[in-house]
Amino acid sequence: MKRAAKTDNHASTRPEAPLTHDVFNQVPPLTGHDVSADPALVGGVKREDADWALGELRTLGTLAGSARAQEWGRLANECPPVLRTHDRYGNRIDEVEFHPVWHELMAVAVGHGLHATPWASPRPGAHVARAAKFYVWSQVEAGHGCPISMTYASVAALRHTRALASEWEPLLVSRNYDFGLRPAAAKRGALAGMAMTEKQGGSDVRANATKAEPLGDGTYAITGHKWFNSAPMCDVFLVLAQAPGGLSCFLLPRVLPDGSRNAMRIMRLKEKLGNRSNASAEVEYEGAVAFLVGEEGRGVRTIIEMVNMTRLDCVIGSAAGMRYGVTQAVHHTSHRKAFGREIAEQPLMRNVLADLVLESEAATAVMVRLAGATDKAIRGDTGEGALRRTALAAAKYWVCKRAPAHAAEALECLGGNGYVEESQMPRLFRESPLNGIWEGSGNVAALDVLRSTAKEPETLDAFFTEVGLAAGGDHRLDAAIREAKDSLTDTATIEYRARRVVEGLALVLQASLLVRHSHPAVADAFCASRLDPGRGLAFGTLPSGLDLDSIIDRATMKIA
Structure with missing residues (x-):
C-alpha cells in the first residue's frame, strides 16, 4: 500500500511575499566590447610602425572586453597567492601557489607576446605592438603584468653577457607559459624577476649589503x-650584490x-595596498649560486637597462589604468539617470568626464611615442635613444x-557604487599608486631627468627638437615650451624645483603630441586646461x- 504524499495544509493560506520594489536605473556591466577600440592607441600604433599588429590587437582587445576575462581579473585578486615554505614531509620547497585564473591570465599574456617576444623579432614596431598589447591586457588585471614586464626587461640586461643571453633568451622570448620550478633544460618557456631593494637602502641600491663571493668556477655564492x-615564483632573477x-x-x-633548488629562501609574501594577485616577497640567500652579468663593479649600469624597460611599463600601466577608469565612468554615467536625465548629460559631469578623457589620451599618446622611441633606439637610432633618456x-x-587622482x-563618477568592491573601481584605486613607486618614486624620477640633462645635454636637445615639431600649432604650447x-636655467635652485620643472617638461611633451596627432577638440582642451597658469x-x-x-x-565603448 502506497503512503499518501505529505501535504502542507497551510500552503493555500500563506500570503505571497510582497515585492518591495522594482530594480531599475541600474547600469549594465561593461562587457562585450573591444578594449583596443581606443582612437589614441590605434592612431599611435599606426604612427609608430606597428599597424601590422592591429589584427592581433583587436583579437586581444575582444578577449579583454569579455565577461570571462573580467571574471579572471576579479578572482585573481580575491584569491591571492599563498606561500608554501615546506612540503608535507618538512622539506623546504619555497613555492608560491596561485588560483587557476592567474595561470589563465599569464597564458594569454605570454601567448600573445606581451613579455620578451619583441626581442626575437626583426620587424620594426615590434616593441610598439607589444606595448599596445600590454596596455590593452592590463585593463583586465594589472598584477600579473609584473612578471611579464620584468621578463621583457631582463633581456636588455642579459645581453651584457653573451653566454647567459644565449642560454636564457630563447626561453624568455618563448610564447609557451610553462609554470613550475624545473631546470632550464626542462622548460619550454621561462619568466624573469628582479631583486634590488634591501631593508636599509630602498632606492639607494649602493647601500646594498648582500655579498657575492667568487667560487673559482665562474659562479658566485x-x-x-x-x-x-x-x-x-619566476625561474630566474637579476640580483644586485657586492662582489670584490x-x-x-x-x-x-x-x-x-642538476635539478636541485638554489639556496633562495622565501621568508614571507608582502601584504600590499594593491597588486594583490601578484606575489612580492622578502627573501634570504644562503650561498645561492649565481652568474655575473656584465662586469664586476658595474651592476647599476648593467641593471639600469632593465630598469629603463620596466619604467616604460610603469607609464603603460598607468595609462592603461586611466583608460579603464574613464571608460567605466563614461559607461556608468551614460546609463544612470539623476534629476530626470542621464548623469553624463549634466553639464558639470560632462566637464568632469571630458577632463578625465584628456588626461587618459595624453597618457596614451606619450606612452605610444615612448614605445616607438624605445623600438627605434634598440634598432640603433641614437637620436631616438637620446629622446627616450629624458622623456621616459x-x-x-x-x-x-596623475594616475591616483x-x-x-x-x-x-560611479558614486557609492564605485566605492563597492563589485564595481572593481576600488581595485583600480588601490593599484593606482604602484607605478609611481616602482622603479624609482617621484623624486627619484624627477632628479633623474635633471641628471640626464646635465650630464648628457644631447638628451635635452632631442627633447626640445621633439616638442618643437608642434611649433606654431597652438600659441599656448609655444609659450609653455x-x-x-x-x-632649466636657474641651476642654483633647480633641485628644489625639480618636480615643477619635470611637470612642465612632461606637459609640453604631451601637448605637442596631441596638437600634432589627436582630435583638434582634445588638443585644444588640453592646452586650454593644462598649459594655462590659472587653470x-x-x-x-x-x-x-x-x-x-x-x-x-x-x-x-561600443558594446557588441
Missing part, C-alpha cells in the same frame, strides 16, 4: 637578503642544472603621479567653449 623580490670589485649584477636561477623619466614621473575621480626652457587644479574645471561631445565620445 650570494649571501644576504632582499626586502622586495618581485614575483618570486664592487656592486655587481647577477643572474640567479631558482633551480640549478619625465613621463614616468608625471603620468604615474584620475582613479579617484573616475571612482567618484619657452617657459619649460627657462625653468583649476581639480578634474572638472575645464574652461567654457570646448567641444566636449567630441572628447567624451572617444571614451564611449
